[in-house]
Amino acid sequence: METITNNASRIIDATPTKDFFIEMLIKDIELSRVIIDLVDNCIDGANRYRGRESYDGLWIRIEAGPDQFRIIDNCGGISIDLAKKYAFRFGRPTKMIMTERSIGQFGIGMKRALFKLGSKFIIESTTKTSRFKVDVDVNEWKKDDIWEFHFSELETLSEPPDQCGTTITVEPLHDNVSKDFELSFFLNRLRFEIRQAHQQMIENQIAISLNGIPVTSDPNTFLSSTKIQTGYYEDTFTQEMGSVNVRVYAGISESSPSKTGWYIYCNGRMVLGADQSSTTGWGAGGQTTIPKYHNQYARFRGLVFFDSDNARLLPWNTTKTGVDSDSLLYRSVKLKMITLMKPIMTFLNRVKDETEFKSDDHPLLDAIETARSRPLSKTQTSTTFKSPTPGQRPKRKPKGSISYTKPLEDINKIKKLLNVKSHKKVGEETFDYFFEKECKE
């Protein structure tokens, strides 16, 4: 037997194949989500460009058709430095300076989207001082093991251009993507998701359009008055790596089962919308603290905003489609969400009672009637949800119902004797008759 001493032949190749890598990257994430990731990147660009002040004048245009996908923005563009070292890396190198309040933070959004959409892509970007173009044929790129891209065009500008922004074009598209872009069902769904995810940004004036039609905002509003006030909690959690500002609002709005629930935003990007699950506290304490969702709670609205300069501290999951329920920060804030939510459940139960009881005294329904729908910035808040005292109700004896069948002939005989017209009356009066005679103490 001969021991192999040559070091080179002791090496086992473990480099990933591009095929495998791409397959893993695009697996398990929906097409609409990757498109929203691209929008996220535009928003981050806008933040770098304008520093979170008004986004007035900035726009993002998405064109999705069976032959081509395109996203164009005027949000400032990607610098050559950013492009060379970070924008095309898979993952985020530690040395990169984080965009303040960034949304794209895992370093895979753009690449994942491009591979998911099609087999050829072109990225053109112009900043105040530079311009570049990257042109990639994925099938050709896959043929070797070199993990690099090349600028097909690259120049510094002597004068700032009219417009600074980025255009991403993907063509041809994968078959399944092409088919989806033909479906109005898919496009409507996409529009809805963009609106939800970027509700805050749209309200701040950034103009997003899909296939020429603007994505309009549909902000959450609260019913507000002196008698009905939204519960509000605010705190800052400071840790070694930075601090996170948290704001929680809990109140009532119009009755809408599809809109009701908790909305959670991280750096202005919605990650959970109209949530009615245990993730946000429904059913807590075996339903003694908070009940499971029923339609009688369809007026409830809860909003949580997590904001931080260090996006890594925020409790979102990697696809930005939900919260990381193991996040220590989230678990702590969830306790506050439950505390704020509880009085609203109590209130809505009482409203249901008032509706069913139909007495002349209905202060809760009156208060709802007179309260006005207000956007978040204008709603009246208090440390706990405020509502009027319910009306006085006499002690109600719990009731049960009895039902049984008897020969029609017999029922009609009794009807005649009692001089009543309905089966219900027969039941009630025969019951009372027996009770009077046999049960009175």
Added chain:
Amino acid sequence: MPSYDSVNYSLRPAKNIERKMFCEAFRKLSEFGSLDSYRYIGFGSPFFSDFSLFHKSLNITNAISIEEELGDEARFIFNRPYACIELIMGTSNDILPTLQWNLRTILWLDYDSPLDQSILSDVATICSNIFPGSFLIITVDAKPGKYGSRLESIKERIGEEKLPEGLSEARLSDWDTAKTYKRIISNEIAQTLNYRNGARPEGTRIVFKQIFNFHYADGAEMLTLGGILHEEGQKNIVAKCGFKDLDFFRDGEEPYEIVIPKLTLKEIRHINRQLPCPDLSQVSSPAIEPSVIASYAKIYRYFPNFVDAEIG
């Protein structure tokens, strides 16, 4: 039926003793802040005995009594002993989440019933929000119930998830039910504080220091679990309070048993004349067992005499 319809609280000797012991313990909270700055929350019932005692002895003037029998509001208002007691009608489940929590509070939630989800829910609400330096006491009915249906009953009331491992009918007999309840409540406190503390820097994390673990029977086996909630960084202040000096201090699994020996007034006076005494074998009363003397000596300073409870 609420228990105040059948039992006159102010005559229950074990509860009377417990109340006085609490008062003595609360005085030690002055290291955190003067007692009159504390708020007290409890379930007064029409007798309000706890409220009366704490107001008179500690000068607590910010007090809330939560009452759930909505139809009895007029009766409670009539019986309210002092103007500084705010009465809020409703269940503790509904009311606790709506209160302000930005001040030190003493809460004694004296439930008439066995431990269940809604009580744990209150514990969670309190621990989620309470201000450090506050005192929390929970009293529950710890009757084991009929052999054969104990496990079923506890599963239904509390849910399987929260039960400790290895429970059985035999393991819930006698005072074991009280011990089991204590563990469940302690877990709920620890779990809630764990979540609350998650994102907080060390030093500001909130911990529960157990002070009371009482077993007593006033006709029904009862468990009282109590302690102080404080920031980790306040450990020194808690040590200064000196709860350890209290004879009835219990911070572990071992309970302090309050046993009321049956003695006549004459016997009580006779034994009192010999107390305090470092060597109890020197204390005697005709035909009274030493163990009875020992039980009495343990609590003699708190022992009610009925004239005191009604008029004093």
